[in-house]
Amino acid sequence: MIINSIKRRTLLGAGLAGASVLAMPSVLRAQDRSLKVGVYGGYFKDSFDKNIFPEFTKASGIAIESVAEPTGEAWLVQLEQAARAGQAPADVSMMSQVAMLKGQATDLWTPIDMAKIKNGSNLIERFVNKYPDGRIAGIGAVSWYITLVTNTDSYKEAPTSWEAFWDPANADKLGLLALVSNSFLLEVTAKTFMGGTNALDTEEGILKAFEKLAEVKPNVRLWYRDEAQFEQALKSGEIPMGQYYHDVTGLAAADGHPVRSTFPKEGGIQDSGCWAVSRASQKVEEAHIFIDYMCQPAVQATLSRKVGTSPTVKRESTDLTDKEFAGVSSDIEPIVPRYDLYQTKSDWLNQKWTELIVG
DSSP: OOOHHHHHHHSSOSSOOOOOOOHHHHHTTTTSSSEEEEEEHHHHHHHHHIIHHHHHHHHHEEEEEEEEOOOOHHHHHHHHHHTTTTTTSSSSEEEEEEHHHHHHHTTTOOOOGGGGGGGGGGBBBGGEEEEETTTEEEEEEHHHEEEEEEETTOOOSOOSSSSGGGOOOOOOOGEEEHHHHHHHHHHHHHHHHHHGGGGGGGGHHHHHHHHHHHHGGEEEEEEESSSSHHHHHHHTTTTEEEEEEHHHHHHHHHTTTSEEEETTTTOOOOEEEEEBBBBTOHHHHHHHHHHHTTSSHHHHHHHHHHHBBBBBOGGGSSOOHHHHHHHHOOOOOBBBBOHHHHHHHHHHHHHIIIIIOOO
């Protein structure tokens, strides 16, 4: 069964927080120690409730109450409003990178003491989120890839570069994500044609990237917001090329659909979420125990197998087989989104995106 990735990554789980079902003796012992953990809703939360939180409770004696985070940045707003009142809807939350930066601006995140994160040495450096003054604001929870996907009936050979999006032979064949802030196509353009994403350091560089990206427009059949719509069109061959989630595409291929996911030579797009602790939380010690547990290579490998996320720890520290690792990740250096731009230039980028790309 194919899992609709929109449930996993776009925080569909708005709704009432409920205690996860942990029917085991350790919960009884853990009543005096508990932790509220906010995670993306739907399938994602279900997987954590089933595969991760019960094992953490067994190992630590700390009961987990899992909270389904609402859509978009609504959770950040809720956390900030609650923190001003000295309350924490969740002690630890899984936050997007842009939300991390916005929370930093109001000192929302309790700094993490890396001396208490003994498994922190396993982390890949880019998954340690820092305040400008060097304090640790968040620790990588999960990551995932957006790659170049094709219908194998339409494309017998896999493309090797993101340049395929610009190839005139692919006119009216592409499905691309509809927002500047979730497609990361400016970064793809900069890495493919401009020497790297540091080309986006200036507005002049960003405008050059927009100009180059605009050349893709004749090839785009669909700018999609509904991921399920594109996934269906990719499977049928109606829209035989585009960008999509690597692990979900792999699941579709394993189910016999004529689709493939390719990591281009310039790298796949690697997006990620952080564990962050609300400054209003009174459970800072328990939060550190939880984050340290989640940094264990064995736990990251379990997430790869059960949830389909890419490890935030070094590959060699895990016991993932080559096949398991390839199902969720790649050794090719990734394209890392320029989250700073979506914080500092959000309105301007959205305006230019509408004017020059999707308008």
